[in-house]
Amino acid sequence: MSFIEIQDVSFTYPNGFVAVKNISASIEKGEKLAIIGQNGAGKTTTVKMLNGLLKPTYGTITIDGQNMKGYTTAQIAKRLGYVFQNPDDQIFQSDVFSEIAYGLKKQGMTDDDIAERVRRAAQQAGIEGYLDENPYNLPYSTRKFVTIACVLAMEVEVVILDEPTAGQDYVGMQQIAKIINHLQEKNITVITITHDMEFVVKNFDRVIVMTNKRIAADKDKREIFWDFDVIEEANIKQPYISELAHLLRVEERILSIDEFVDSLLEMKAKERVTS
Amino acid sequence: MELIRVNNLDYMYPINDGEKALKNVSLSIREGKLYAVIGKNGTGKTTLCNVLRGFIPHFHKGSLEGEVVVEGKDIRHWTMSELAKNIGFIFQNPFTQISGVKDTVFGEIAYGLENLGVEVPEIKKRVKQVIQLLNIEELADKNPYELSGGQKQRVAFAAVIVMDPDILVIDEPTSQLDPKGTRDIFDMIKWMKEQGKTIILVEHKLELIAEHADYLFVMNDGRIITEGNVEDVLSNPALIDYEAGLPQYARLGIELNKRSSDFGQIPIHRSQAEAEIKKWLGIHVNQGGSGS
Numbered sequence: 001m002s003f004i005e006i007q008d009v010s011f012t013y014p015n016g017f018v019a020v021k022n023i024s025a026s027i028e029k030g031e032k033l034a035i036i037g038q039n040g041a042g043k044t045t046t047v048k049m050l051n052g053l054l055k056p057t058y059g060t061i062t063i064d065g066q067n068m069k070g071y072t073t074a075q076i077a078k079r080l081g082y083v084f085q086n087p088d089d090q091i092f093q094s095d096v097f098s099e100i101a102y103g104l105k106k107q108g109m110t111d112d113d114i115a116e117r118v119r120r121a122a123q124q125a126g127i128e129g130y131l132d133e134n135p136y137n138l139p140y141s142t143r144k145f146v147t148i149a150c151v152l153a154m155e156v157e158v159v160i161l162d163e164p165t166a167g168q169d170y171v172g173m174q175q176i177a178k179i180i181n182h183l184q185e186k187n188i189t190v191i192t193i194t195h196d197m198e199f200v201v202k203n204f205d206r207v208i209v210m211t212n213k214r215i216a217a218d219k220d221k222r223e224i225f226w227d228f229d230v231i232e233e234a235n236i237k238q239p240y241i242s243e244l245a246h247l248l249r250v251e252e253r254i255l256s257i258d259e260f261v262d263s264l265l266e267m268k269a270k271e272r273v274t275s
Numbered sequence: 276m277e278l279i280r281v282n283n284l285d286y287m288y289p290i291n292d293g294e295k296a297l298k299n300v301s302l303s304i305r306e307g308k309l310y311a312v313i314g315k316n317g318t319g320k321t322t323l324c325n326v327l328r329g330f331i332p333h334f335h336k337g338s339l340e341g342e343v344v345v346e347g348k349d350i351r352h353w354t355m356s357e358l359a360k361n362i363g364f365i366f367q368n369p370f371t372q373i374s375g376v377k378d379t380v381f382g383e384i385a386y387g388l389e390n391l392g393v394e395v396p397e398i399k400k401r402v403k404q405v406i407q408l409l410n411i412e413e414l415a416d417k418n419p420y421e422l423s424g425g426q427k428q429r430v431a432f433a434a435v436i437v438m439d440p441d442i443l444v445i446d447e448p449t450s451q452l453d454p455k456g457t458r459d460i461f462d463m464i465k466w467m468k469e470q471g472k473t474i475i476l477v478e479h480k481l482e483l484i485a486e487h488a489d490y491l492f493v494m495n496d497g498r499i500i501t502e503g504n505v506e507d508v509l510s511n512p513a514l515i516d517y518e519a520g521l522p523q524y525a526r527l528g529i530e531l532n533k534r535s536s537d538f539g540q541i542p543i544h545r546s547q548a549e550a551e552i553k554k555w556l557g558i559h560v561n562q563g564g565s566g567s
Contacts, residue, residue, distance in 0.1 A: 037453070038453045038455060038456075039423050039424070039425035039426065039451075039452065039453045039456060040423055040425075040426075044423075085424060085451075086424065137290075139316050139317050139321075140367065141316040141317075142316070142317070163424075163451070166424075166450045166451055167316075167367065167447055167450040167479070168316070168479070169314070169315045169316045169479055169518075169519075169520075170315070170479075170518050170519060170520035171315055171316075171518050172316060195452065195453045195454055195457070197454070198523070235453070235454070235455045236453075236454060237454045239523075240482055240522075240523040240524070240545070241523050241527065243545070244524070244527075244545055244548055244549065244552075247545075247549055248549060248552055248553070257523065257526050257527050257530055258530070260527060261527065261530045261531055261534060264531065264552065264556070265531075265534060265535060267556060268535070268555070268556055271556065
């Protein structure tokens with residue numbers, strides 16, 4: 001049995017709106033998984049069921065073999081951290097230190113341990129210079145790193161990042177990649193929801209495509225981005241470089257600039273031989 | 276025609292750490308062009324937008340020095356409501372823009388026109404038009420707060436387009452959107468440009484800037500550190516040193532150039548990349564043919 005098992009799960013909001021229909025997936029420890037698909041496809045509802053914010057209307061989710069129904073919210077919070085799409089849905093303390101420390105205090109840690117964890121998490125998130133600031137005085141993109149630090153401080157087994165690259169600049173993108181690498185080294189499962197295909201290609205291996213409340217495909221990135229039926233059905237797009245390679249009829253499934261340059265140089269060399 | 280002129284602009288927020296948010300900024304905005312502003316977060320892009328829309332100095336106080344002239348009149352002498360007719364502003368965070376006083380998307384989009392005292396039948400006509408144009412018919416009766424991030428962003432866009440301003444200042448319009456929503460917004464921006472609107476756009480997605488913008492300002496630490504035609508700026512490897520990044524196509528071109536010195540012009544968007552690579556591969560075939 002996998003670390004997380006989602007078995008035939010559906011979710012209907014109290015107003016009758018069906019957000020997710022009959023989805024199943026298994027997620028292992030240490031996996032790097034991206035969930036992609038259009039706005040409204042059911043991605044955020046799905047991950048909110050993983051962290052217990054929503055409970056499946058039908059079906060079951062197990063973590064480490066135990067049905068999530070048996071976990072309290074506090075128990076889930078120790079194992080699984082969720083970084084909201086909009087940091088303002090998450091932030092409520094008046095300084096960054098207290099914001100990051102909040103979850104740790106709830107666990108009854110000593111002040112010294114808390115300070116150490118907060119410092120480490122803030123450093124990983126690249127916000128160690130802002131600990132005394134009011135989060136609301138910080139730009140949106142920095143507030144996002146505050147919420148990431150909150151989850152890092154909890155030292156959970158699964159980190160869920162909802163649209164982490166939205167509004168991030170070049171430097172912010174690299175910081176997020178660094179954080180994901182760091183989590184990967186610790187064998188922590190990283191699940192992201194994103195619209196940024198370059199981000200997927202650089203940082204994730206497995207891709208789940210959601211469309212119209214269901215899972216349309218669940219496979220390796222090199223499979224997904226050449227499944228043109230799924231791309232069309234889910235209204236997603238190939239990464240820029242893959243799309244260009246495809247347009248130029250390059251045979252290999254190109255995902256990066258380096259791969260593309262290698263195969264172009266090879267193409268050119270072959271022509272030199274044949275001509 | 277020059278619509279906006281900024282000369283030696285300095286600005287410091289009322290609450291500050293002694294550092295100016297904008298330092299000696301000068302620029303010229305001409306009618307009908309699309310200007311993109313890029314650069315790291317926290318380097319003054321949004322502050323500059325706030326000056327152009329008059330939120331600085333009319334709403335945020337602080338110290339503003341230098342000249343900001345919009346359609347011939349200094350920004351300090353414009354009233355906010357006059358400016359609202361000429362300059363539309365789309366906020367970075369759609370959660371900020373939604374007024375909170377309207378309980379339907381239709382009402383939200385109509386709100387600005389109501390405030391200007393436009394006749395009701397005219398308001399209804401224009402709102403319907405914009406809703407159609409942005410393809411958000413299915414949202415019209417929903418509560419703005421029930422919408423997803425991407426849907427809110429489209430509604431925020433609609434609420435500004437309906438005002439039909441000459442100049443649009445757009446701060447990261449696609450940060451919450453999926454690829455299709457992003458395409459829809461850029462189709463919209465393209466359409467506005469074709470209508471002769473002048474657009475100032477803050478955006479991180481360089482591939483889209485390469486395709487749509489005419490002219491580019493790169494900001495760092497409160498200053499404009501480089502500017503120029505999009506083709507020139509976005510093919511310049513120095514942008515990576517400025518931590519602004521480069522479009523994927525330019526990176527590919529630069530990398531090919533490093534490993535094969537005969538690669539041609541550094542492309543910045545897809546059709547250019549396609550043409551340059553074909554030429555590069557094709558030229559060789561021709562040379563081979565003539566030699567045999």
